[in-house]
Amino acid sequence: MRTYGQYCAVAKALDVIGDRWTLLIVREILLRGPCRYTDLRNGLPGIATDLLADRLRDLAKAGIVSREDAPPPVATTLYRLTPRGEELAPLLRELLRWGTPLMQEGPASGDVFRGQWLVWPAEMSLTDREPAAPPVTIQVLADDEPAVLETSGGGVHVTPGRAEDPDAVLRGPAHTILGLFGGFIDLDRAGAMGAECDGDRGALERVLPDAATGQ
Numbered sequence: 690m691r692t693y694g695q696y697c698a699v700a701k702a703l704d705v706i707g708d709r710w711t712l713l714i715v716r717e718i719l720l721r722g723p724c725r726y727t728d729l730r731n732g733l734p735g736i737a738t739d740l741l742a743d744r745l746r747d748l749a750k751a752g753i754v755s756r757e758d759a760p761p762p763v764a765t766t767l768y769r770l771t772p773r774g775e776e777l778a779p780l781l782r783e784l785l786r787w788g789t790p791l792m793q794e795g796p797a798s799g800d801v802f803r804g805q806w807l808v809w810p811a812e813m814s815l816t817d818r819e820p821a822a823p824p825v826t827i828q829v830l831a832d833d834e835p836a837v838l839e840t841s842g843g844g845v846h847v848t849p850g851r852a853e854d855p856d857a858v859l860r861g862p863a864h865t866i867l868g869l870f871g872g873f874i875d876l877d878r879a880g881a882m883g884a885e886c887d888g889d890r891g892a893l894e895r896v897l898p899d900a901a902t903g904q
Contacts, residue, residue: 705751706777710736710744712784715753715770715777720805721849723757723769734801748774785809793873795864802863804834805849807870811838814870815845815896825892828852830860831867838896845896857888872898 691708693700706712710733717732718724724732730741745768748754753774759767770777789810796802807829820843827838828851837852838845859866861884868874869884876886876894886893 705753708744708747710740711748712777712781714741714744714748715774716781717805718754718768718770719775719778719781720808723759723767725759725765725767729768732803732805734803753777782809782813785813789871792864792867792871802832802834803849804829804831804836807831807834807836807866808847808849810867811836811847811870812845814872814898816898817841817843817845818895822895825856825889825895826852826854827893827896828855828858829866830858831863833860834863840896855888856892857886857890859884859886859893861885869897 692704695701706715713733714729717729721728721732726741726745729745730736730738733741745754749756752771754768755771757767757769759765811829815838817840820840824840829836829838835849835851837848837850837855839848840846859869861879862882865874865879865882865884868882869876869879874882876884876890876897880886
């Protein structure tokens, strides 16, 4: 392991998690739960297979990730975060907050998107404006990557994947949908930027922040 050689907690932390891809591996496991190697590789487009193996080995040695065999009938290894690894969640959420303004210019050429990357932006920005009303389910297709929004207890819970019978379907470019969820644009502006809403538009409006205030 490379080291900064400094007796400082920040430097010591970066000795462990400062290498390229390391925090993104942690992000994927935080968002998805225990992951197969192929899950991680799919969620980290651009990473070389041997580099992913090296990073997982380093994270295991540092006590951040553990390996375990999946229960039958699945014959594969799962990677999960240890309690020490889960302590990185607040750090990654703050990095997301800090990085959100950098997203407003839209993706650079070649940038890719994965549905699970909607989880934190949506859960941090969306709330249920009608918590006493029956819950609603919204299918989101951001760059055709699926995620499901469900209202519960006044909040919004997000999972990657597809809903069987959603109240509404929101589809469009990822940067447009992220702008909508962040309160930077409203539904009308999102429509002009390529987003479409099918089904109950009111179900979607119920969870979106006010674009005028971001709340």
